[in-house]
Amino acid sequence: MRTGEGYFSGAFGARLFYRCWRPEEPRAVLVIIHGFGEHSGRYTDLATHLASRGFAVYAFDLRGHGCSPGQRGHVDTWRDYWYDLAFFRNVVESYERQTPLFIYGHSMGSLVVLDYLTYQTSGLQGAILSGVLLEPGKVANPLLAGIAHLLSRYHPTFSLRLGLDARALSRDPGVVEAYRKDPLVHNQASARWGSEVLKTIASVKAQIKNIRDPLLILHGEADTINRVEGARWLFREAASIDKELRVYPEGYHEPHNDLQKEQVLHDITDWLQRHL
Template sequence: MDRPSEEKTVWLTAADEHKICLYCWETAEKPAAVLQIFHGMAEHAGRYGRLAAFLNSHGIAVFGNDLRGHGKTAQQNGKPGVTGKNGFYRMVEDQYLITKELKQRYPEIPVFVLAHSFGSFVGQEYITRYGNEIDGIILSGSAAQIGAEIRLGKLLSRLQTGIWGEEKPARLIEKLSFGTYNKKIAEPKSSFDWLSRDETEVRKYMEDKDCGFTCSAGFYYYFMSAMLNLYDEKKLGNIPKNLPVYLLAGREDPVGNYGRKVEKLYEIFDSLGQRDLKMKLYEGSRHEILNELNRDEVSGDILNWINSHIAI
């Protein structure tokens, strides 16, 4: 995604002294709302500049950090794809640190979250802990991560960490996780075609040195472990019933099993009694809906949803 000229970065320090890079796209005037972005696996927050520029033009300030093991945060602290012990839950706490920072910077301004792909699972965990701290969440390219493949992923990553350590790239797990994602695409031109129908956007991803790397065995171990605990009924019961939740995904997104796991996630939220729950599946779209051919439609839907909740 293109980066607007007004983009800047600041650094925050987590409780464990980990340095977190935060991208800031602020509006010239007092914003009507603030959007905090949780990006996906093997990418970085800088890719959301195009969305930020659009939302800025409509009075919404946008912030997003490079997660542990990603982008400038990884450059400052270590290696790409390496998140450290309990990395997944530490990422959740990093997001809360940023939320608090944004609420201090913009008191009485509503704060919304847009959480994409891997970031959406961070977001699902986040709202079981801190759902009362935000005014709504958009889960993009998400899914209900329930199934035997999660247990297998945890087992394999635990075996690898035991043999080679947590920082070793988990190439086998990566292949098992993503190796079939192009299966429904006729004559794919790259291993990343499942991201978008827009060949230019796929090429930009592949040429970005901070994208497409292999995450570590430790990254997967803590991620899979968290997923096995996420859908506990008591834990999910901590999500505020009045928290607005908006699920967005491409119908041709393999992460959401072509809509089926997104619909399952909707059913889970609905069974919890969420009073403001909405889902939209974009026909033909793949995983990165903000980099898809219909990205203007998606950006407009995000803007309209935020605006519809500002005065609530």
């Protein structure tokens, strides 16, 4: 396996950072879109596991995250994420020509992927959605939602701490401690970002019947950041004929980093192999 890093041009010329983990002869490619406040480097264990089984993995840091530029936790419009993903896909496909392509989105990344799939005749082999952001937890209460919409009009870059509790990510203390000490992790969200998240959730729900790609949906049953009801709704309402839901009993927000990690890695690998 070879690892690499680089930059590509996203929407409006943004210079976005990416990582890759590549076996000598990839059987398929997986593009990972990370969650809010984190970065692509937190997926090294998942990527290494998959690369050892013949899958090339590419992941980039969303604008305002990780090693990519921009105000932390801010986006002018959700379309920027959409185009960044589209541009990154073009870059990956130029490197891995005629290789089957899958996409993986966790938490906020799942919403980026779902929005992408509602507007895109994808040509993908399938999509994996983890910690699905369709029914957010307490951080999206009606009062905060109203404030975000108001400030988004008059002061879009106004930033607040989102209030995510690192202990809600995983039952593994080592994962929580590493997250807290990670200098590339942040907890800031702008008013525009909050408003755009809520609008995109509504848009995805209104257009869910446009999603027909094969889906694997992963969610921790005890996730308090994004409630499991969102994953169950997605499984029920997506038009995909080929769709599977894995709910992990007592699991927290990051299935790939929680105590049932080995089962999750097995489920992901098995699903990818069956969809080649």
